[in-house]
Amino acid sequence: MYKVLMFDGGVYRVNELYELVEDLGGFVIQKTQIQVQIVVTLVVPEEDVPVIEKKTQELGGKLTDVPLAGTEIAVVAPTLGRHHMPHPVCDIAEHLRRYGAITVVMGLARGKGRQTAQISADEKATIEEYDAAVFVLGNFEDCILKEKIRLFENIEIPVTVVCGPDIKRVPSCEALVTGVCRKVERMRRAEEIAKLEETVAALGKIIEARRREIDEDPLFVHPAEVKQRIESLEAVQKSLRPAPIVLHLDGLRVKIPYEEWRDELASIDIFGYKLGDVTKISGARIGGSTLMKILTKSEVEAREARKSATAA
């Protein structure tokens, strides 16, 4: 299994690190250079982490584990109104970013109220495009357990619930963080930061489990390899959106219009295959984006076997 790490150091001899990562069969996901300092997010096989650690020490850099790197997470609030949306939702989204995730904040159109809170099929499908979702709910146990669970009970991605009351168990969710309620100011006290850390830890476990699950039938290519192939596309380079390519655990979101670019994306070469043969390419619900789900090795093999049987 691959491990995502963040190298923080100087640019001097950093090429040696890139070469080492390549030799180990890993990839560089992102490079952010500020004058002579550079932050590199890289992916290497888990068993080779000590080699990277040694190299980092040699280069005088610092290596940190970014458990959520390479994921896109939706932080969902019942509405975007000031009753639900500010502080805890933004603080959670920001804290997840510190651990490498790309996060989006989403408010439901009709999520306000107790019995009247609703989620539409369209909203559910949009949330399911992400690797995991965090639902930030309210202060009352009765309201959460009797009504709000409907908001996430049929969502097919892992859900973490963050709420106020100390509830022991909430159905239909993979993780639960309690003690985070409505606030009028940012979460900056020590006990509040501990809650943010708890949320990151809960999501970290979920993502780790999902990575291990994917590893049982590995993807044909790592999403970072696909990213390297498509980032030279003109439309991607001209895209003004922050992070035009976002890695998912089992694919990518490319922020260029699907209708216009699907054929070009499908025809890109990757290890002797066409990208269209090893990924499922579809339009994203959020306009102007394309989703790519990478097939597993066994799926590609089965597809090849079918092809050769038909040819014979």
Added chain:
Amino acid sequence: MKVEVEGTEKYGTDSYVELFNGILLDVGLTRMVEAVKFIIRPSDPLFLISIRTRKAAGLVMVSDIADVSGTEGGTMVTIRDETYAPTLISLLWHKYGRERIDQLTRLELFCKGISEKEISDLGLDPGEELKSKVLDAVWRLLPEGFKIRHNISSENVMTVVATEHDMKKEWIELAEKAHAEMGVG
């Protein structure tokens, strides 16, 4: 500030008290609220808040906070105490219409066709402003989906009861009782 809480869930009610304190701090009312009572029953669902405020300062005359001088075609007003500026401008707009009030600079107004005496005799009521601030704090606090509301307001007590579907008669009676008790202190 005296706080009284009734509710079916301790965590929820306590966090609403904390939230209310934060909101009061935000809108600058901490010293103006004397007592507050919450009744929160999420299972009904019912949210009741009753607030008693301190008495606001008395009526302030325009001539006390601004220089008023009659000129040709109207009256010139130069605001001396800018804390009253937004209230005075909105009062003039409301009373005479925007087309008759020219805001020349931040603190200078020209009131077309209005006599000096008429402007000088106008009074600003800080009590109204206090009420609207308290109401703003209550709107910020109330659960967003509780759209069915019943308000009771007297000189220095304001009570709001809110629910999601139908307002029951007993809840209105409960609000009236809480309002009366709050008035007595």
